[in-house]
Amino acid sequence: MRGVLFGHALNFEPAPPVADVLRKPVALERLPAYEVPRDGIFLKLSSLLGSLGWSSRGNEPSQRVRAQSATAIVMGSLSSRIGKELEASGWLAQRETPAGRVRIGPITHPYCLMEAFRTLIRLTDAKVVKERRFLELVLAMMLRRYVEQMGEQSLVKFTFETEAREHFLRSVRIERALKKVSDKNTRQDLLQQLHDSYYHAKNYYMFSVVAREKAVSDGKLFMMYCHATHSLARLDWNGSLLEHAHVRRLPTRGEVLFLFRRDRCAQEHCGRDADVHGQIKALISSFPE
Numbered sequence: 001m002r003g004v005l006f007g008h009a010l011n012f013e014p015a016p017p018v019a020d021v022l023r024k025p026v027a028l029e030r031l032p033a034y035e036v037p038r039d040g041i042f043l044k045l046s047s048l049l050g051s052l053g054w055s056s057r058g059n060e061p062s063q064r065v066r067a068q069s070a071t072a073i074v075m076g077s078l079s080s081r082i083g084k085e086l087e088a089s090g091w092l093a094q095r096e097t098p099a100g101r102v103r104i105g106p107i108t109h110p111y112c113l114m115e116a117f118r119t120l121i122r123l124t125d126a127k128v129v130k131e132r133r134f135l136e137l138v139l140a141m142m143l144r145r146y147v148e149q150m151g152e153q154s155l156v157k158f159t160f161e162t163e164a165r166e167h168f169l170r171s172v173r174i175e176r177a178l179k180k181v182s183d184k185n186t187r188q189d190l191l192q193q194l195h196d197s198y199y200h201a202k203n204y205y206m207f208s209v210v211a212r213e214k215a216v217s218d219g220k221l222f223m224m225y226c227h228a229t230h231s232l233a234r235l236d237w238n239g240s241l242l243e244h245a246h247v248r249r250l251p252t253r254g255e256v257l258f259l260f261r262r263d264r265c266a267q268e269h270c271g272r273d274a275d276v277h278g279q280i281k282a283l284i285s286s287f288p289e
Contacts, residue, residue, distance in 0.1 A: 022109065064131055070119040070120070078142055110143060119135070121255045175231075206225075219276075223279065234246070
């Protein structure tokens with residue numbers, strides 16, 4: 001509310017780049033079989049007790065509920081079988097999930113499923129590996145289909161890795177220009193642009209990793225991702241640039257490791273170069289547990 005009153009609040013959830021929005025939503029003809037579990041009150045009660053720390057099963061029940069709900073939403077949004085239902089209801093329908101009834105809509109950009117991606121990288125419990133793998137599978141299928149449709153729409157080869165690198169380089173240029181600006185309004189606009197560029201860079205890198213793109217980079221995109229997340233955590237809600245990153249706005253070490261373990265280029269580069277290995281180790285250690 002303070003940001004609204006002063007008029008200097010940053011938008012922390014920017015819309016996707018206009019050029020990257022599909023005119024025709026992503027729809028998959030063949031999806032792997034999935035049935036929404038009906039565990040009822042027991043699973044919900046276990047999830048509640050686990051989130052309060054009163055269950056010996058830890059976070060497993062709550063993570064399982066989140067994973068199953070995210071999967072149901074993704075499957076419902078991507079299924080071409082319910083396309084007519086979505087169109088008839090104004091591109092909005094409801095879906096039953098373990099967490100209750102939720103609304104689903106068309107997928108014109110991966111940002112439409114950002115909550116599902118955030119759920120995926122936070123599934124750290126070893127007992128929900130099956131749910132995590134299935135969610136990762138359907139999200140990867142969606143990303144690959146999105147890349148195909150983007151290529152058909154723009155008539156240019158599209159990869160998340162290339163887009164992530166371009167957004168990151170753009171953010172570096174904006175950061176340099178920011179040091180030469182003193183006007184408050186101009187500085188505010190540049191800070192918003194800086195936030196948006198870093199935001200898109202880190203998310204497109206995550207999409208590249210989940211989609212298992214055949215990367216052609218030197219493996220340094222992971223380090224760029226770490227730099228982008230730290231830079232985002234330095235931007236305060238009122239547009240000021242903090243000296244140090246805000247710890248609560250950083251991803252956990254487990255989330256960062258989730259991406260690193262799936263980035264084959266970064267791992268290969270880390271194995272070949274001892275200096276890079278030390279840099280990556282230090283970067284991962286800089287994130288909170």
